[in-house]
Amino acid sequence: MSDIARQLDFVSDHMPIIRGIGRRFAAGRPFDGLTVAVRIHVEPKTAVLVRILRDGGARVIALGNKGTTNDELAELLQREDIEVLGDRADDDSTMQAHLATLAAATPDVVLDNGAELIEMLVAGGEHPRGATEETTSGAFTLRGPLKGKVPFPVIVINDSPLKAIVENKHGVGQSVIETIRLATNALLQRRRMVVLGYGWCGRGIALYGKAAGADVAVVEPDAVKALEAAIDGFAVSELEDELERGDVFVTATGAVGVITVDHMAGMKDNALLANAGHFDTEIDVVGLRDAAESVTARGADIRQYVLPNGRSIDLIAEGKMVNLAVGGSRGNSIEIMDLGFSLQALSLERLARDPASLSLGDQPVPADIDDAVARAMVAEMMK
Ligand SMILES: NC(=O)c1ccc[n+]([C@@H]2O[C@H](COP(=O)([O-])OP(=O)(O)OC[C@H]3O[C@@H](n4cnc5c(N)ncnc54)[C@H](O)[C@@H]3O)[C@@H](O)[C@H]2O)c1
Known part of the structure; x- marks a missing residue:
């Protein structure tokens, strides 16, 4: 087993909430036949998320953000049938090209991080069932230049009080x-x-x-x-x-x-x-x-x-x-991303299974999802 694979195993062991969701996804296959585009830093914690989406039936295509892709991990994921675009050396122009490739794959469900992919999908082509937006900067775009223009639901994970308190x-x-x-x-x-x-x-x-x-x-x-x-x-x-x-x-x-x-x-x-x-x-x-x-x-x-x-x-x-x-930095603590990515996983499932229950444009994480993830984290912390 390679070092990166062992590291991924360790990270996965410390993400109990998302592993529980993953077991349910593997049994229920909520993403069967769907393409999920994941635009988020490619590092071990996101790998746990993209793996459970794949196990839930999705064709997953992932793209990191500029300067943050873990190249060894990207190779490992590619060997596991998860498509990864780009590498750590990407600059603005290669990043734009990868975003265009991601949009051209006409994803059914989108996880965005900065709203750049959502912006491209609004501008042209087939619209997805819906998207999630991970970050504050993306939420600014959705409420600013994209206000009233997004013809599909976008769940803003960043607006969850859980994410703000625990992660941000x-x-x-x-x-x-x-x-x-x-x-x-x-x-x-x-x-x-x-x-x-x-x-x-x-x-x-x-x-x-x-x-x-x-x-x-x-x-x-x-x-x-x-x-x-x-x-x-x-x-x-x-x-x-x-x-x-x-x-x-x-x-x-x-x-x-x-x-x-x-x-x-x-x-x-x-x-x-x-x-x-x-x-x-x-x-x-x-x-x-x-x-x-x-x-x-x-x-x-x-x-x-x-x-x-x-x-x-x-x-x-x-x-x-x-x-x-920074070289050697590992981002937020594993348990914190267990919470953030559990919000993501359940929101992506809602978009895949029941987009009609959501309104068009930006909206907060559904209250029942916030509630379920908060309860799960308190239970884990009290163990
Ligand atoms: N590094 C990470 O891992 C990470 C994680 C989550 C979010 N972010 C990013 O961090 C940034 C901030 O996110 P947040 O959730 O704290 O947003 P926020 O909206 O809660 O806070 C931003 C604050 O900056 C203030 N501000 C605006 N212009 C300013 C200026 N010129 N000088 C001083 N203050 C100013 C605003 O008044 C506001 O209080 C965003 O770009 C977000 O995407 C980074």
């Missing part, structure tokens, strides 16, 4: 801090960590950053969330006021260009920058590359950029989603 807050918080430590080996005690965004992910990053000993400041434009950060015990500040103070800056906003080149030029020498948001545009990396006088790799996942004013910053993982893009 605790899962992302823990794994982002662990990954920054992994990439830098830096001590966080007494370091000033500036967290941009106090949504679900930012709350967790601030919480686990504080637990690691950092002195955390939060930058958040929403007054209610800023108040929440303050009463949770964090300094609330403006980015401009933190530039000279911050040692580590972490973005978790879902917005574009939150840290600009001008901001970076005002930071302390060797300030560390990382992004936890879905897209690699929260920190203006393109502008930084254009402006930099020199760029030096400082370890596998850190690049030092020297700016025209002589100041330098250290960017982790080129501004990609840090908790997945």
Whole structure:
């Protein structure tokens, strides 16, 4: 057995909720004859999800997100009759080509992560029975440019209170801090960590950053969330006021260009920058590359950029989603993804079996699914 296969076995053993759903899928085959397109990071926990969809009768075609595909795992899945497109080296143009291939396969059910595939399917071709959307950034697209235009149901997994509390807050918080430590080996005690965004992910990053000993400041434009950060015990500040103070800056906003080149030029020498948001545009990396006088790799996942004013910053993982893009990082804890992917599996089953019970366009996870998964997780935690 290969190392990756043994790793997958270990991960699967720690995902009891989804394994239970998988046993039911294997018996009932809810996806018989259906093609399921899965657009999500190809790593061991997602492999457990795609395997149970295959065991439930689906032809599964999977595509990772830019820079996060585990190539060894992709090969293993391909040997198990799961089609995987792309690899870790994919850039924007190859990723667009893979998305077009996925759309051309006319999937019956879609699991999307960022709404790019949903956008393509709305623009042309046959519509699927329905889709799920995993993330906040995809939900922004569904409620913004795609509002009123999606002629099939889309269950927004990210809107489940379970996912927000368990995954975005605790899962992302823990794994982002662990990954920054992994990439830098830096001590966080007494370091000033500036967290941009106090949504679900930012709350967790601030919480686990504080637990690691950092002195955390939060930058958040929403007054209610800023108040929440303050009463949770964090300094609330403006980015401009933190530039000279911050040692580590972490973005978790879902917005574009939150840290600009001008901001970076005002930071302390060797300030560390990382992004936890879905897209690699929260920190203006393109502008930084254009402006930099020199760029030096400082370890596998850190690049030092020297700016025209002589100041330098250290960017982790080129501004990609840090908790997945850093080499050796493993994303959210296994048990947390057991919950998130159980919501996915049951929502995909609902779309396959009973799409008429759902309305068109974006909607929350059906309440009975939230309830069933929450009960299962509490039962597992109390064992
Ligand atoms: N790294 C991961 O594993 C992971 C997991 C889930 C979600 N995400 C991504 O993380 C991002 C945030 O997700 P979330 O669930 O926390 O979203 P959220 O909507 O709960 O929070 C985003 C927060 O950012 C704030 N914000 C917006 N613009 C800002 C700015 N310029 N400066 C400071 N704050 C700003 C908003 O007011 C909001 O409070 C999204 O891109 C999401 O897709 C990443």
